[in-house]
Amino acid sequence: MKIRLDHVVKTFDTFRAVRDVSLDIESGELVALLGPSGSGKTTILRMVAGLEYSDGGHIYFGDQDATDIPVRERGVGFVFQHYALFPHMTVAENIAFGMKVSKVKRERAAIDARVSELLRLVRLEGLGDRFPAQISGGQRQRVALARALAVDPKVLLLDEPFGALDANVRKDLRRWLREIHEELGITTLFVTHDQEEALDLADRVVILKDGQIVQQGTPEEVCRNPQSAFVMKFLGDANVLSAEVRDGKAYASGASIEVDGLVDGKAELYARPSDLDWSEQGPGIPAVIARVLDRADGRRVIATAETGEHLEFDVAPERALKAGKGGFVTVRRAKVFAA
Amino acid sequence: MSANLTSGLGRRKSPRVGDGPLFRRALIGTVLVIGAFLILAPLIVIGFEAFKQGWKTYSATIANPDTRHAILLTVVTALIAVPVNTVFGVAAAWAITKFDFRGKRFLLVLIEIPFSVSPIVAGVAYLFVYGLQGIFGPYFDAHDIKILFALPGIILASMFVTAPFVARELIPLMQSQGRDLEEAATSLGASGWRTFFSVTLPNIKWALLYGVVLCNARVMGEFGAVSVVSGNIRGQTNTLPLHIELLYHDYQTAGAFASASILAIIAVFTIIAKVALERQGAGRTRKTVPRPALAANPAEKSS
Numbered sequence: 152m153k154i155r156l157d158h159v160v161k162t163f164d165t166f167r168a169v170r171d172v173s174l175d176i177e178s179g180e181l182v183a184l185l186g187p188s189g190s191g192k193t194t195i196l197r198m199v200a201g202l203e204y205s206d207g208g209h210i211y212f213g214d215q216d217a218t219d220i221p222v223r224e225r226g227v228g229f230v231f232q233h234y235a236l237f238p239h240m241t242v243a244e245n246i247a248f249g250m251k252v253s254k255v256k257r258e259r260a261a262i263d264a265r266v267s268e269l270l271r272l273v274r275l276e277g278l279g280d281r282f283p284a285q286i287s288g289g290q291r292q293r294v295a296l297a298r299a300l301a302v303d304p305k306v307l308l309l310d311e312p313f314g315a316l317d318a319n320v321r322k323d324l325r326r327w328l329r330e331i332h333e334e335l336g337i338t339t340l341f342v343t344h345d346q347e348e349a350l351d352l353a354d355r356v357v358i359l360k361d362g363q364i365v366q367q368g369t370p371e372e373v374c375r376n377p378q379s380a381f382v383m384k385f386l387g388d389a390n391v392l393s394a395e396v397r398d399g400k401a402y403a404s405g406a407s408i409e410v411d412g413l414v415d416g417k418a419e420l421y422a423r424p425s426d427l428d429w430s431e432q433g434p435g436i437p438a439v440i441a442r443v444l445d446r447a448d449g450r451r452v453i454a455t456a457e458t459g460e461h462l463e464f465d466v467a468p469e470r471a472l473k474a475g476k477g478g479f480v481t482v483r484r485a486k487v488f489a490a
Numbered sequence: 491m492s493a494n495l496t497s498g499l500g501r502r503k504s505p506r507v508g509d510g511p512l513f514r515r516a517l518i519g520t521v522l523v524i525g526a527f528l529i530l531a532p533l534i535v536i537g538f539e540a541f542k543q544g545w546k547t548y549s550a551t552i553a554n555p556d557t558r559h560a561i562l563l564t565v566v567t568a569l570i571a572v573p574v575n576t577v578f579g580v581a582a583a584w585a586i587t588k589f590d591f592r593g594k595r596f597l598l599v600l601i602e603i604p605f606s607v608s609p610i611v612a613g614v615a616y617l618f619v620y621g622l623q624g625i626f627g628p629y630f631d632a633h634d635i636k637i638l639f640a641l642p643g644i645i646l647a648s649m650f651v652t653a654p655f656v657a658r659e660l661i662p663l664m665q666s667q668g669r670d671l672e673e674a675a676t677s678l679g680a681s682g683w684r685t686f687f688s689v690t691l692p693n694i695k696w697a698l699l700y701g702v703v704l705c706n707a708r709v710m711g712e713f714g715a716v717s718v719v720s721g722n723i724r725g726q727t728n729t730l731p732l733h734i735e736l737l738y739h740d741y742q743t744a745g746a747f748a749s750a751s752i753l754a755i756i757a758v759f760t761i762i763a764k765v766a767l768e769r770q771g772a773g774r775t776r777k778t779v780p781r782p783a784l785a786a787n788p789a790e791k792s793s
């Protein structure tokens with residue numbers, strides 16, 4: 152089912168949570184709404200679900216205007232950050248709930264069969280008789296997903312689905328959700344503030360700031376071609392250097408890089424830690440190493456430039472670098488935005 | 491850790507202020523003595539006085555038609571006032587915790603008023619509203635409907651006094667539970683009623699029962715408000731507490747104490763029920779829902 156948001160607006164008291172958002176989600180697509188807290192991503196998701204009314208604009212499911220369809224008739228599956236499992240029901244009863252309250256009457260045997268099918272899908276066979284309090288957080292979130300899928304939703308909506316889980320469990324569930332999505336092909340929209348999660352999981356990432364979409368595209372598009380300093384900073388660690396643009400080149404304390412389409416004047420140069428390197432000889436940004444952080448996958452070096460700016464970059468673990476050593480930071484690639 | 495704990499429990503002098511043995515014993519002793527004089531002694535006296543003239547007098551007093559009528563009236567009042575207030579309490583708690591609307595804070599304060607206002611004020615206020623000189627009095631009189639000095643007045647006064655009990659128990663619990671469960675149920679296609687009965691109610695049932703028990707105890711024991719509006723007509727509008735006062739003024743000490751013992755027994759059962767319900771996790775002492783799973787599950791962050 153294709154979803155279309157057409158100039159959607161939402162205001163809470165005086166706070167404008169969502170300002171004029173238009174968005175198309177293709178049928179079968181897995182889309183991430185990514186943004187810092189307060190960017191309106193959860194509000195958008197809840198409006199798609201019908202848990203929140205929009206103050207303006209329309210939401211279409213396929214060709215149908217779904218803006219005024221109440222949540223219980225919208226046919227969406229919603230997964231909450233804190234699972235929202237019914238604590239007084241077993242796992243199987245939780246999953247069966249949607250089928251039991253449905254207007255479409257089903258035989259008890261049919262419900263039982265569907266429940267065990269879903270338990271198999273979320274790999275929780277044999278846990279049907281447990282109560283939510285007796286299973287782990289990751290298992291609970293899988294039950295929540297099975298419960299949402301039980302009503303054959305047209306659209307699956309997930310609100311920070313892995314936010315309450317620890318890093319390892321989160322990674323497993325991410326891969327697993329992707330597999331389920333490929334198997335079922337349900338149009339899926341999920342909200343996260345974790346850029347890694349969004350980039351790992353989604354076909355398309357929609358980045359939000361202050362209730363507006365600032366950029367959207369495939370993970371490749373948004374990573375390789377961020378269109379604003381905000382997106383650049385939000386998607387990962389970035390070094391910021393004040394720079395000056397002259398004749399199609401940006402200059403920042405000893406380093407220079409080619410830029411297109413920027414007028415001459417003050418600018419900011421953004422570089423990822425992996426975009427910088429260390430060299431004993433110039434040219435480059437003269438700097439002194441302040442700290443070396445050893446990590447499982449390499450070495451992170453923090454250097455202080457002559458201008459006082461801190462620069463972080465990654466080097467191969469074999470490189471022998473020590474704090475106090477002087478040298479030059481070289482810029483392999485960078486993004487320049489007008490300041 | 492455990493070694494530290496055991497040594498902490500030893501006779502070692504504790505550095506905390508007020509932890510000296512003399513102070514501790516004096517404080518506990520004072521509380522026990524005051525408790526004994528203030529609470530325990532009167533209860534013992536009730537039991538003692540009620541049975542002083544023997545079981546026969548006791549049962550005769552209870553069997554007295556006026557006493558029996560007073561008991562009946564009290565039970566009928568409770569049977570009507572408690573369910574109505576339960577529905578009111580659930581509705582108020584639901585409205586306050588699940589909806590956002592103007593005047594929500596005002597409603598919260600309004601619900602609490604009966605706790606802070608003297609019951610007799612409520613009684614007098616009802617006189618002005620429903621009395622013959624009151625606002626609605628002439629209308630009801632013209633239509634031959636008796637509110638004051640009759641059962642409806644007694645029930646209304648009792649309901650005023652006990653209106654906050656159920657709501658006060660439910661609001662903190664339902665606030666801590668949030669709206670997620672109801673939203674989940676609705677998104678799965680459940681109707682409002684279905685959501686209430688299969689999702690909300692099972693999760694608040696102990697707190698609800700707790701509120702009902704407290705509400706019932708107060709309805710049965712209410713004196714001030716009821717005494718103003720009932721008119722104290724023996725055998726007609728006397729509830730048990732009013733009847734006790736009447737017997738006492740008639741110098742029927744044994745009868746007064748016998749009737750009082752019934753209320754005392756109700757109180758004891760209320761306390762037993764209260765403790766039993768608290769074991770089930772009800773009551774305002776526990777503001778959050780116990781979540782044993784968090785401890786049992788190290789893989790989950792408690793964010």
